Amino acid sequence: MTDEQLTDAQPGVGEVASDEAPARGIPNGVDVARALEAIFMVVDEPQSVVGLASAVGRPVKEVRAAIAELVADYDGNGAAGGPRRGFELREVGGGWRIYVRSELDDVVRDFVHTQNPSKLSQAALETLAVIAYKQPISRGAIASIRAVNVDSVVRTLLGRGLITEAFTDSETGAIHYETTDLLLVQLGINSLDELPKISPLLDDGSEGFDDVR
Structure with missing residues (x-):
C-alpha cells in the first residue's frame, strides 16, 4: 500500500x-x-x-x-x-x-487607498493602537484586550494597508498582525520607537504596553 x-x-x-x-x-x-x-x-x-x-x-x-x-x-x-x-x-x-494574488497586491492597495479616504472609526483607531504597541499579535489577543469582537475592524485595517499578516502560528493556526510602513507615513514618524508612551496615560503605568512592545 x-x-x-x-x-x-x-x-x-x-x-x-x-x-x-x-x-x-x-x-x-x-x-x-x-x-x-x-x-x-x-x-x-x-x-x-x-x-x-x-x-x-x-x-x-x-x-x-x-x-x-x-x-x-x-x-x-x-x-x-x-x-x-x-x-x-x-x-x-x-x-x-x-x-x-501577490502580483496584484499593489493594484488592490492603490484602489483601497484612493476609494476609501474616509476617516477611521474610534473602534478602528483603538484596535490599530493595540496592534502598534503589542505587535505581532493575534486577532484573539486583540479581542481579549478590547473586550469586543474585532473581526470587521481588522478587515478594515487590512484593507487600508495599515496592518498586514506577519505570520501564522503553526500550532493554533492563528494569524498574527503587525503594522505597515504606511502607518508610519500616515503618522509622520520614522519608526515605532517614536510612538508616544502609554504608561503616563494609565492609572497604573507599570501595567502599560511600553515594556512589552
Whole structure:
C-alpha cells in the first residue's frame, strides 16, 4: 500500500468522525466545491479541511478533492479551462483561505487607498493602537484586550494597508498582525520607537504596553 493510500485509509486524529457526514451540512445535490467557495468568501481565517468537512457534511477525502478542484479552477487549470483568476485559494498554517494574488497586491492597495479616504472609526483607531504597541499579535489577543469582537475592524485595517499578516502560528493556526510602513507615513514618524508612551496615560503605568512592545 502506498503512503497516499495509507493516508486515505487511515485519516489523522480528528478526521475519523468527519468521514461520516454529520446531521448538518449542504443539501443533497449541491456541489461541494461551490459550497466551499461560498464559505471561503466570508471567512477571515484559514479553514482546516476537517472543519470544512464538518461544515458541509461531507467526507474529508471528498472535501480535499473539491479544494483541489477550486485551486485548479482559480489557477485557470480547471476542467472548464477558464481564465486565471485575480485571487487564489492558498493553504496557510494548515488551513485554506482565498487571497489576492501577490502580483496584484499593489493594484488592490492603490484602489483601497484612493476609494476609501474616509476617516477611521474610534473602534478602528483603538484596535490599530493595540496592534502598534503589542505587535505581532493575534486577532484573539486583540479581542481579549478590547473586550469586543474585532473581526470587521481588522478587515478594515487590512484593507487600508495599515496592518498586514506577519505570520501564522503553526500550532493554533492563528494569524498574527503587525503594522505597515504606511502607518508610519500616515503618522509622520520614522519608526515605532517614536510612538508616544502609554504608561503616563494609565492609572497604573507599570501595567502599560511600553515594556512589552
